[in-house]
Amino acid sequence: MSQDLDPLRRVVAQLARFPGIGERTATRLAYWLLRQPPETAREIGEAVAGLPDAMVTCSVCCDIAATDPCRRCSDPRRSDEAICVVERPQDIAAIEQSGGFHGRYHVLHGAISPLDGVGPDDLRVRELVARIEAGGVVEVVVATDPDVEGDATALYLARLLKPLGVRVTRLAHGIAVGTELEYADRSSVARALENRREL
Amino acid sequence: MSQDLDPLRRVVAQLARFPGIGERTATRLAYWLLRQPPETAREIGEAVAGLPDAMVTCSVCCDIAATDPCRRCSDPRRSDEAICVVERPQDIAAIEQSGGFHGRYHVLHGAISPLDGVGPDDLRVRELVARIEAGGVVEVVVATDPDVEGDATALYLARLLKPLGVRVTRLAHGIAVGTELEYADRSSVARALENRREL
Numbered sequence: 477m478s479q480d481l482d483p484l485r486r487v488v489a490q491l492a493r494f495p496g497i498g499e500r501t502a503t504r505l506a507y508w509l510l511r512q513p514p515e516t517a518r519e520i521g522e523a524v525a526g527l528p529d530a531m532v533t534c535s536v537c538c539d540i541a542a543t544d545p546c547r548r549c550s551d552p553r554r555s556d557e558a559i560c561v562v563e564r565p566q567d568i569a570a571i572e573q574s575g576g577f578h579g580r581y582h583v584l585h586g587a588i589s590p591l592d593g594v595g596p597d598d599l600r601v602r603e604l605v606a607r608i609e610a611g612g613v614v615e616v617v618v619a620t621d622p623d624v625e626g627d628a629t630a631l632y633l634a635r636l637l638k639p640l641g642v643r644v645t646r647l648a649h650g651i652a653v654g655t656e657l658e659y660a661d662r663s664s665v666a667r668a669l670e671n672r673r674e675l
Numbered sequence: 676m677s678q679d680l681d682p683l684r685r686v687v688a689q690l691a692r693f694p695g696i697g698e699r700t701a702t703r704l705a706y707w708l709l710r711q712p713p714e715t716a717r718e719i720g721e722a723v724a725g726l727p728d729a730m731v732t733c734s735v736c737c738d739i740a741a742t743d744p745c746r747r748c749s750d751p752r753r754s755d756e757a758i759c760v761v762e763r764p765q766d767i768a769a770i771e772q773s774g775g776f777h778g779r780y781h782v783l784h785g786a787i788s789p790l791d792g793v794g795p796d797d798l799r800v801r802e803l804v805a806r807i808e809a810g811g812v813v814e815v816v817v818a819t820d821p822d823v824e825g826d827a828t829a830l831y832l833a834r835l836l837k838p839l840g841v842r843v844t845r846l847a848h849g850i851a852v853g854t855e856l857e858y859a860d861r862s863s864v865a866r867a868l869e870n871r872r873e874l
Contacts, residue, residue: 482741483722483725483726483729483730483741484726484729484730484739484741486722487722487723487726489722490718490719490722490723491719491722491723493715493719494704494707494719495703495704495707496700496703496704497704501695503765504694504695505693505694505695505696506726507763507764507765508693508694509723509726509727510726510727510730510739510764514727514728516692517723517724517726517727518724518727519689520689520690520692520693520720520723520724521719521720521721521722521723521724521725521726522720522724523682523685523686523688523689523690523720524686524689524690524708524716524719524720524723525716525717525719525720525721525724526682526720527682527683527686527705527708527709527716527720528708528709528713528716528717529713530682530683531682531683531709540683540709542681542682542683564706565706565709566702566706
């Protein structure tokens with residue numbers, strides 16, 4: 477086979493476009509597909525092909541969602557007083573799963589990174605400012621990553637948003653719950669020391 | 676997102692059907708798709724969805740191919756005197772890349788495995804016998820895997836085909852070229868001893 481089959485080689489080439497999937501894995505997946513009932517390839521393929529048309533950017537929170545405004549932005553049970561700012565859409569799931577936040581979200585789609593040429597104008601910062609200027613927001617919880625870019629973004633947002641009369645807070649970073657001190661990574665211990673609290 | 680988005684969750688669920696791709700990887704791939712131009716998801720998805728309809732089983736060699744008979748079965752430059760028998764379609768590529776075989780192929784689609792309930796009737800053995808009975812074949816090169824199932828299949832084929840007047844040979848198994856004896860695995864060394872040749 478391997479050369480007859482333009483269709484098979486095409487599938488291998490297409491699957492190998494996914495990050496972390498090399499030609500070897502793609503070949504394995506393609507041959508696996510051939511051993512399944514034809515519906516399997518059709519169902520997987522159609523779900524993938526239909527993804528871009530099925531998703532929109534929510535005009536309120538900038539999340540990628542099935543509807544605009546998204547389910548969370550139109551949920552009347554959520555508080556309008558707090559907005560949690562995340563770098564990526566998938567970060568929302570982590571906050572939601574914690575069960576500790578019941579406000580709205582805002583997705584920046586990145587973080588400030590001068591080295592990569594990403595400034596505030598490349599992020600969804602303007603949309604966030606507009607939401608706060610519209611009133612009703614008391615607190616902005618910045619949930620950017622604990623790295624250089626996330627720190628810079630948090631600092632930038634604090635300076636930008638505080639003058640608008642909102643509290644700007646940031647997720648605490650320190651030793652992960654369940655991690656023994658002995659096995660905690662250096663940066664987490666450094667953050668834990670920095671953010672130590674009076675008992 | 677993560678819950679609005681039936682389409683996204685659907686893609687995650689579909690990608691997670693692939694062997695070796697868990698929900699975490701599937702989620703990462705789906706979000707990657709969302710960051711690409713829409714053509715990317717469409718091209719990948721359509722190639723995958725179209726695979727089953729694009730492939731047929733070659734009625735001669737039982738390989739999965741774009742045409743029937745397949746490119747190799749209809750290639751006049753190949754010798755009809757030798758048939759190389761493999762377990763899986765993808766095994767053909769390994770033989771072809773070696774450049775050492777110029778005959779035809781036959782894909783069994785498995786190996787005899789009593790423990791898994793796979794007998795000769797579950798493999799494309801009948802088709803192989805028919806090819807040999809049609810005449811012109813001098814040698815059958817059995818290229819099944821060097822494991823219990825591959826060995827059993829090779830033995831079975833030898834007993835079945837020799838009475839038809841063909842030579843039945845099997846690929847040599849031993850220490851892989853480039854492997855130092857010190858690092859060769861036990862089974863390969865055992866095979867190398869078993870198959871040792873007079874110099």
